[in-house]
Amino acid sequence: MSEQSPEQKMDNLNQTNVSDHSNEKEFLDQLRHSIDSVDCEIQTLINNRAKLAQQVATVKKEHIAKSPTAEKTNPIFYRPEREAQVLKAVMARNTGPIADEKMARLFREIMSVCLDLEAPQRIAFLGPVGTFTHAAALKHFGKAADTVPMTTITDVFREVEAGTAMYGVVPVENSSEGVVNHTLDGFLSSTLKIIGEVELPIHQNFLVAEHTKLDGLSRIYSHQQSLAQCRHWLDVNYPNVERVAVSSNGEAARRLKNEWHSAAIAGDVAAAEYDLHKLYSNIEDNPSNTTRFLIIGHEAIAPSGQDKTSIVVSAHDKAGALIEILKPLSYHGVSMTSIETRPERPNKWAYVFFIDMDGHVNDPNVSAAINDIRPLVKDLRVLGSYPKAVL
Ligand SMILES: O=C(O)C(=O)C[C@]1(C(=O)O)C=C[C@@H](O)C=C1
Numbered sequence: 158m159s160e161q162s163p164e165q166k167m168d169n170l171n172q173t174n175v176s177d178h179s180n181e182k183e184f185l186d187q188l189r190h191s192i193d194s195v196d197c198e199i200q201t202l203i204n205n206r207a208k209l210a211q212q213v214a215t216v217k218k219e220h221i222a223k224s225p226t227a228e229k230t231n232p233i234f235y236r237p238e239r240e241a242q243v244l245k246a247v248m249a250r251n252t253g254p255i256a257d258e259k260m261a262r263l264f265r266e267i268m269s270v271c272l273d274l275e276a277p278q279r280i281a282f283l284g285p286v287g288t289f290t291h292a293a294a295l296k297h298f299g300k301a302a303d304t305v306p307m308t309t310i311t312d313v314f315r316e317v318e319a320g321t322a323m324y325g326v327v328p329v330e331n332s333s334e335g336v337v338n339h340t341l342d343g344f345l346s347s348t349l350k351i352i353g354e355v356e357l358p359i360h361q362n363f364l365v366a367e368h369t370k371l372d373g374l375s376r377i378y379s380h381q382q383s384l385a386q387c388r389h390w391l392d393v394n395y396p397n398v399e400r401v402a403v404s405s406n407g408e409a410a411r412r413l414k415n416e417w418h419s420a421a422i423a424g425d426v427a428a429a430e431y432d433l434h435k436l437y438s439n440i441e442d443n444p445s446n447t448t449r450f451l452i453i454g455h456e457a458i459a460p461s462g463q464d465k466t467s468i469v470v471s472a473h474d475k476a477g478a479l480i481e482i483l484k485p486l487s488y489h490g491v492s493m494t495s496i497e498t499r500p501e502r503p504n505k506w507a508y509v510f511f512i513d514m515d516g517h518v519n520d521p522n523v524s525a526a527i528n529d530i531r532p533l534v535k536d537l538r539v540l541g542s543y544p545k546a547v548l
Pocket of ligand 1: 210213214234235236237239240243267268269271272275
């Protein structure tokens, strides 16, 4: 009899049901044996994929070596547009039973390891360890990246500008709290580009340590914003326990190490990082609360097929200036996805507008709209075109 293909073996097992087997243990052994052989194949295939990524790395290095001396730079291994395409393709062809997004997360980690083989990536993020920005960095780059906490948003910009970190991750807006001014202002004094975005649903957990005495809780630590996001839940469940605002959720989680009478409110990454137990999950009053983060770096990113472009413009101080700026977008059929205003320091009463639009700066309608805006403003800078968040 000819050897069965892995697919045929799977079909046979799927068609058998437990009750057909007089010996349950025998069936379990058979299933586990099949899992072992599938694992073997997956492992070989992942290593094959990694070898291909290593070859891609060689091509990238050779390309730089062949370029004229004046243009010689370090090869760029991280390609966000390609990663976005890979993840979208994974989701599009997925047939289950694993959900599309969960399958894409598995591939996210495989690509993270492949990129690490090409060249380890050092990523600065607004720390400390265990914050939602840390979670965003891991979600975007995967766990193989070397993520390094920074104390302030300015430090993240500096670290990337200096080249000590290749990329940075900073929060830019929260669906209930609004924009993060420090991040927008960071772009006014930096030449760094936006090379990607991450959206993270903000889910809060009620965390305790192994040594916590639940009947003696006297303090709940968290960042002020997180305490506010869980106010109703706390009023119902712990109305008489003191709420203590600390500098970050990561710091709240860290404090439980030495205190038996305290709990913390923080996300999954903090729970894992400080080995805490999730007594209650998803305790936020608004379950659709989401934070958006930006990835900052030096390079311009090629189109992925589903991109966003961010610009910052410094408007003339005259009536109707903003209306004039927006007209070319509508004329060229470019859809604006957000606009934020910030004071243009040091000039008193002058403003800059941060505008996000659909499309890549290489798209003819986007570049035509930007070219038409230029003569209408004092200054215009394209902050970057980058793939829309996939996961
Ligand atoms: O396609 C590339 O340029 C690769 O380096 C390969 C690969 C991958 O593993 O698929 C790895 C890293 C890049 O960020 C994008 C994709």
